[in-house]
Amino acid sequence: TQLLEQSPQFLSIQEGENLTVYCNSSSVFSSLQWYRQEPGEGPVLLVTVVTGGEVKKLKRLTFQFGDARKDSSLHITAAQPGDTGLYLCAGILTDRGSTLGRLYFGRGTQLTVWP
Amino acid sequence: NAGVTQTPKFQVLKTGQSMTLQCAQDMNHEYMSWYRQDPGMGLRLIHYSVGAGITDQGEVPNGYNVSRSTTEDFPLRLLSAAPSQTSVYFCASSRKRGPETQYFGPGTRLLVL
Numbered sequence: 186t187q188l189l190e191q192s193p194q195f196l197s198i199q200e201g202e203n204l205t206v207y208c209n210s211s212s213v214f215s216s217l218q219w220y221r222q223e224p225g226e227g228p229v230l231l232v233t234v235v236t237g238g239e240v241k242k243l244k245r246l247t248f249q250f251g252d253a254r255k256d257s258s259l260h261i262t263a264a265q266p267g268d269t270g271l272y273l274c275a276g277i278l279t280d281r282g283s284t285l286g287r288l289y290f291g292r293g294t295q296l297t298v299w300p
Numbered sequence: 301n302a303g304v305t306q307t308p309k310f311q312v313l314k315t316g317q318s319m320t321l322q323c324a325q326d327m328n329h330e331y332m333s334w335y336r337q338d339p340g341m342g343l344r345l346i347h348y349s350v351g352a353g354i355t356d357q358g359e360v361p362n363g364y365n366v367s368r369s370t371t372e373d374f375p376l377r378l379l380s381a382a383p384s385q386t387s388v389y390f391c392a393s394s395r396k397r398g399p400e401t402q403y404f405g406p407g408t409r410l411l412v413l
Binding site: 187191194215216218220225226227228229230233235273275277287288289290291292293 | 404
């Protein structure tokens with residue numbers, strides 16, 4: 186069972202377009218993270234959100250944590266070819282006994298931005 | 301400061317062979333973990349450790365063993381390799397358990413024939 190569902194799985198767009206990637210769950214998370222992974226490398230952290238309703242901006246990337254802390258979104262404005270990569274959301278559940286603090290990953294969204 | 305290092309980068313095994321994937325970090329991190337990444341599956345936790353001498357199972361632990369004798373090292377052992385263990389393996393570390401930045405190694409690509 187996948188705790189975090191990401192959509193879309195694949196996204197192919199032209200340079201300059203805007204896009205949104207979604208990360209949804211029926212479970213409540215104490216925090217959510219977004220990672221970006223390039224081919225042949227490990228994921229690299231982009232942002233951590235911990236408060237329901239929180240919005241964080243990182244240049245052209247906007248991250249939002251849902252009010253109920255069950256979902257998150259990543260919005261990219263004016264995408265560039267350098268944004269190409271696999272975007273992964275990952276969350277820590279609020280209350281799972283011994284699994285508390287463990288990070289659960291979504292399956293990822295593969296973004297391709299064409300020049 | 302090398303961060304998280306993994307060896308080997310690539311490995312081909314025959315079914316039934318055993319091997320150890322090495323992982324080391326030089327950031328004095330308490331928390332270390334092993335993930336496997338398969339196409340369309342994201343990252344799945346195999347085993348993790350909250351400190352030297354303490355390990356626990358993740359989501360997909362079967363067929364793998366770990367130990368943590370030092371803060372720096374967290375090797376992953378495949379006891380008897382199976383084709384289903386063909387995957388890319390990532391080691392990660394963080395300062396502590398919780399909403400901390402996970403630092404990932406470059407990965408080990410394993411093919412089991």
